[in-house]
Amino acid sequence: MIIDWPALRAAAAGVAGRAYAPYSRLRVGAAGLTADGRVVTGCNVENASFGLTLCAECGLVSALHATAPPAVDGTSRDSGTSGTAAPVLVAVAVVAGDGAPLLPCGRCRQLLLEAGGAALLVDTTSGPVPLGDLLPAAFAAPDLSARRDA
Numbered sequence: 001m002i003i004d005w006p007a008l009r010a011a012a013a014g015v016a017g018r019a020y021a022p023y024s025r026l027r028v029g030a031a032g033l034t035a036d037g038r039v040v041t042g043c044n045v046e047n048a049s050f051g052l053t054l055c056a057e058c059g060l061v062s063a064l065h066a067t068a069p070p071a072v073d074g075t076s077r078d079s080g081t082s083g084t085a086a087p088v089l090v091a092v093a094v095v096a097g098d099g100a101p102l103l104p105c106g107r108c109r110q111l112l113l114e115a116g117g118a119a120l121l122v123d124t125t126s127g128p129v130p131l132g133d134l135l136p137a138a139f140a141a142p143d144l145s146a147r148r149d150a
């Protein structure tokens, strides 16, 4: 799959203009390319409580699921019974309002891991890098299944 990084970065910069950031005044936009060729975006949404602030990547991952085509058999993608895979990100660009790349925060690296895996490419000022390089030895779903009570 060819990744048009300038277009992805431009989409992120465009949605950064829609950010709600009255406290930090740091507008952030994120754009991701899905395995089925869609571009999904998100912007940061701050809150007076600060702890409830949503990063741009949170909106992006929500859009990933909210805009995914329905499963062919009508079952939920997270039911574990349909065998239909959840939508997958393959590339993500996150930028500040000035259009320059920003790295995802720690929470968002974890969020993006579940949406794209360690191979998900993340745009940086020095070029795309696999998410696994930004979040080594990550906690993931297999850690749950291997350790939960029977």
Ligand SMILES: [Zn+2]
Pocket: 055, 056, 057, 104, 105, 106, 107, 108, 109
């Ligand atoms: Zn974040």
